Amino acid sequence: MSNENLNKRFNWGLMMTIITAFQVLTSTVVIVKDGVNLKLLAVFAAYIAAEWMYFFIASNFCGQNNFELETIGFLFSGIGLTVCASVYDDYALKQMVSILLGLFVFIMLLVTLRRTDIVMKLRMPIAFAAVGLLAVNLLLAEYNNGALNWITIAGFSIQPSELVKLAFIFVGAASLDKLQSTKSLTKYLIFSFGCVGALFLMRDFGTALIFFFTFMIIAFMRSGDVRTIALVCVAAALGAIMIIYFRPTVAARFSTYRHIWEQINDAGMQQTRVLIYSASGGLLGLGIGNGKLKHIFASTTDLVFGMLCEEWGMIVAFLIVLTYVFILLYAIKVARTTRSAFYAIAACAAAGLMLFQTALNIFGVTDILPLTGVTLPFISRGGSSMICSWGLLAFIKAADIRTYPKLSKTILPDHPLYPPDIKIGKRSTRPTRRQVSVPRVVGEPINQKPPTSQTARKTTQTKPAQTKTATRSTSKDIPISRQTRTATGRKASTSGTTQRSASSRTASGTARRTTTAKDVPISRKSSSNGRTKR
Amino acid sequence: MNNTTKRAYVLYVFILAFMVGLGIMVYSFYVNGGEWTSNLVNKHIYSNGQIANAGAIYDRDGTALAYSEDGVRKYHRSETVRKATLHAVGDQSSFIATGVQSVYSSRLSGYDFINGVYNLKKYNRGNDINLTLDAEICKVAYNAMNGRKGTIGVYNYKTGEIICMVSTPTYDPTNKPKNMDGNEKYEGVYLNRFISGVYTPGSTFKVITAICALQNIPDIESRTFTCTGKYHTDSGDVICNSTHGTVSFEKAFNRSCNSAFAQLALELGREKLMTTAGQLGFNAKDYMGEIPITKSSFDVSGANDVDFGWAGIGQYTTLVNPCHMLTIMGAIANSGVAVKPYFVKDIVSPAGEITVEGETTQSEIITLDTTVANKMRELMRSNVVNYYSDSTFPGLKMCGKTGTAQIDDGESHSWFVGFSIDPETPYAVVCVAENSGSGLSAAGKIVNKVMQAVCK
Structure with missing residues (x-):
């Protein structure tokens, strides 16, 4: 309750005014650079108007009273727009439209994510759409700076992998919602390897890494099994070594790594210029438009961090990247109190992805780190990246309990998530509930059914999985099934290894399972045709 | 559900790793920022790889040797001064690694971690650098070299200020010749021979042998030597420049008798001569501010008798750096106290803040006993009075030693090292004129012209 009071007291209107003042100041520098550029003036005016319109509607008609993420999104998008306009004023309009599109996607995702039942229904279509999009990308791809990750439709070049990032989290959080289900894990594994494999074929090594990292967050948060993750990592590392060995462009990038000064005018050109000009900017910067990095290729996209350092100063640049750390901390915090594991996983995965991409970029x-050519969220010029950034914010905002305040009473009145005795968002009730519920839950199966049921369940869990993957491997492609086979093989061995591990797991395992069964409507639904009936 | 969110702790590990990465980044910017901004591709400072925007460089009288105006690097109006001070000032593209424009480029650009190169952009100026050089004396020295390759350096052995430092061949930085690559005329043009060059010392090395003798042989000043035009050892003969007959130690030094000094070297032995050379800074690395000085080398540990005899008179594998030799001269002139030479005096920020760069400091690599130094000074004075004649240096009270360094191909290098003992003009001088024959006739005359200008 204190949180909500705090939020009511916090003057978001004032916050928006401060941000607007900042944007007016910075954009003025760009607008009046060579006389008054009316086109840019219109672009910035439209952008600021859009910000206020969102704020006005959201706070007055949608019951929103917290705007942490939106204000960050507006501020950063504005900085990105200003950087873009300071170099290419022709692109400013396009970039502004991209931000509005991003905002639209943000709103639409928020609306969709409110209904977990719809999310479940959309899960498979989105998965197929994502893989389909990547497949189309591979077919129509244009070779662009060593990567094939662009397609051009009706004069607009888009980067499908950026949009697939959103689908990846959406599908991942939704399908792994069901605990310890080998079937859903396998499905998601196939989907993940499909995505990452397509990115490798596109030679988009950076985005493939981002997907892999996101996959690990989602998989780990679901299963909590470090050994599963370790196995996946080893497999991925081997794969990466193969990629480096076979893909000359990637290998060239790695050979440049830590040798940029020796290749100052070819392979190390971008990195050396970023270092030289960032240092030239100092902590306080040389001023917008006064930099020299802007003349280097990809200055407003991949190298935009260097432009921030040079022109806006290292303090601003570092505050921006530190904000991504805070977004992740915020996501972890809201995940604790959110109403289902789906939201928690989606928020952590989205914020983790954002920070990981930031890390790869800067x-x-x-x-x-080796240069992988990924964008800096919100700041880098580019529509696909902007839409993705705003979409990621939606996942985080959806996890915040304050986002859907009337949900429990009005929209899903008798939803199992909201038993009348639990007040959402009150963390103080949680510890007692957990302490009370866990022994009760553990007690139930032990009393009713002797431990034999546990082992029986374990074997049923592994055996069908093995046969399923075996049949699948004959029909579908081989590398993926090989992956899953090793994963299941390892699982079978651990279940039969020692008595200690089995017994120690029983308590936590059952506790985990029952809590989710309570928490999540999705898992209950899908479990009806899953293994629990057996 | 609770387990799910608890597992978010792995993200804290990731955040930690990210912060470590940021820390590394800030640290590397802090440590390397100056070096990175001085890179030739930095268009804030350089234009087409040539220095454009940077602070000015002044000589001791405040004459601008190099400065920037409207993004163009300009130099002294006199072509001779431009050529004479090229190696001290440095070229535009940092080919001359020891030039101020290369070594102090981050200071000239006014770079600092907080502001970057903002001052350079805003006020169009960085930090200015004051040198101890005298442009007019450098001009005289350049003219005195008269097209010969070599170097000449003059410094105040009481304060350490270098007032003249010229290295030839050189060129005009405002009108750089196009055909320098592979052109014999411009061989080693980017090398400041005074700081980075090493030469066979020839007879000037007899100063070191004599110091060793003064240190180790008590009755050396009453000893006599017999010169028959060569000195015979089991492994061969050391040839003398003349047949001097029976000569005293002083006279042997005056006449630069190879026989006597080869004999002395063999008598002293390899160990003692190497010890003395070590005390005088041979085989030791030294810096002039941030500029590394090429080290002089003397190693006779593997030499047979005749080679060691030659080494004692400055031949064999011995190599001497002119700046190092000048410092030894300073130590002898200054009663054993070797003052380190420097030519970058201070750095002045646009706000007028002065950072002292060069000041009077004692050399860490040269130690010399006062009595030996004073005896050595008398011997070198005796050279001028009794052999070269004071009329060679009219109006001056010079001490000196000539050298004629025989090289494998071509004519000998001509050396002159010395100093003025007039307390009004406490200057030491070193001059090497490549392929110019005997020491006195070439280098001696150059030194006279320069010292006349210095002591005017």
């Missing part, structure tokens, strides 16, 4: 261009 450490890549400064030669702390």
Whole structure:
């Protein structure tokens, strides 16, 4: 309750005014650079108007009283727009439209995510659409800077992998919602390997890494099994080594890594210029439009961090990247009190993805990591990236209990998520509930059915999975099934290894399972045709 | 559900890793920022790889040797001064690695971690650098070299200020010749021979042998040597420039008798000569501010008798750096206290803040006993009085030693090292004129012209 009071007291209107003032100041520098550029003036005016319109409608008609993520999104999108306009004023309109599109996607996702039943229905169509989009991408791809990740439709070039990022989290959080279900894990594994494989074929190594990282967050948060993750990592590392071995462009990038000064005018050109000009900017920057990095290729996209350092100052640049850390911390915090595991996983995965992409971008261009050519969320110029960034914000905002305040009473009145005695968002009730419920839950199966039921369940869990993957491997492609076979093989061995591990798991395993069964409508539904009936 | 959110702890690990990465980034910017901004591709400072925007460089009288105006690097109006000070000032593209425009480029650009190169952009100026050089004396020295390759350096052995430092061949930075690559005329043009060059010392090395003798042989000043035009060892003969007959130590030094000094070297032995050379800074790395000085090398541990005899008179594998030799001269002139030479005096920020760069400091690599130094000074004075004649240096009270370094191909390098003992003009001088024959006739005359200008 104190949280809500705090939010009511917090003056978001004032916050928006401050942001607007900042945007007016920075955009003025760009607008009056060579006389008054009326076109840019219109673009910035439209952008600021759109911000206020969203704020006005959301706070007055949609009952929203917290705007942490939106204000960050507006501020950063505005900075990105200003950077873009300071270099290419022709692109400013396009970029502004991209932000509005991003905002639209943000709103639409928020509306969709409110209904978990709809999410469940959309899960498979979106998965197929995502894979289909990547397949179309591969067919129509244009070779672009060593990667094939662009397609051009009606004069607009889009980067499907950016949109698939949203689908990846959507599908991942929804399908892994059901606990310890090998079937859903296998499905998601196939989907993930499909996506990552397509990205490898496109030679978009950076995005493939991002997908892999996101996959790990989702998989780990669902299963909590470090060994499963470790196995996946080892497999991925082997795959990565093969990629480096076979793909000359990727190998070239890695050979440049830590040798940029030796290749200052070819392979290390971008990184060296970022370092030189970032240092030239100092902590306080040289001023918008006064930089030299803007003349380097991809200055407003991949190298935009360097432009921020040079022109806006390292303090601003570092505050921006630190904000992504805070977004992740915020996501972890709201995930604790959110109403279902789906939201928690989606929020953590989205915020984790954002920070990971930021890390790849800023450490890549400064030669702390190999350069992978990914964008900086919100700041880099580009429509697909902007839409993806706003979509990621929607996942995080959806997890915040304050986002859908009337949900329990009006929309889903007798939803199992909301038993009358639980007040959403009150963390103080949680510890007692957990302490009370866990022994009760553990007690039930042990009293009713002797431990034999546990082992029986375990064997039924592994055996059908093995046969299923075996049949699938004959019909579908081989590398993926090989992956899953090793995964299930390992599982079978651990279940029969020692008595200690089996017994120690029983308590936590059952506790986990029952809590989700209570928490999540999805799992209950899908479990009816799953293994629990057997 | 609770387990699910608890598992978010892995994300804290990731956040930690991210923060470590940021820390590394800030640290590397802090440590390397100056070096990175001075890169030739930085268009804030360089234009087409040539220095454009940077602070000015002044000589000791406040004459601008290099400065920037409207994004163009400009130099002293006199072509001779431009050529004479090229190696001190440095070229536009940092080919001359020891030039101020290369070594102090981050200072000239006014870079600092907080502001970057903002001052350079805003006020169109970075930090200015004041040198101890005198442009007019450098001009005299350049003219005195008269097209020969080599170097000449003059410094105040009481304060350490270098007032003249010229290296030839050189060129005009405002009108750089196009055909320098592979052109014999411009061989080693980017090398400041005074700081980075090493030469066979020839007879000037007899100063070191003599110091060793003064240190180790008590009755050396009463000893006599017999010169028959060569000195015979089991492994061969050391040839002398003349047949001097029976000569005292002083006279042997005056006449630069190879026989006597080869004999002395063999008598002293390899160990003692190497010890003395080590005390005088041979085989030791030294820096002038941030500029590395190429080290002089002397190693006779593997030499047979005749080679060691030659080494004692400055031949064999011995190599000497002119700046190092000048510092040894300073130590002898200054009663054993070797003052380190420097030519970058201070750095002045646009706000007028002064950072002292060069000041009077004692050399860490050269140690010399006062009595030995004073005896050595008398011997070198005796060279001028009794052999070269004071009329060679009219109006001056010079001490010196010539050298004629025989090289494998071509004519000998001509050396002159020395100093003025007039307390009004406490200057030491070193001059190497490549392929110019005997020490006195070439280098001696150059030194006279320069010292006349210095002591005017």
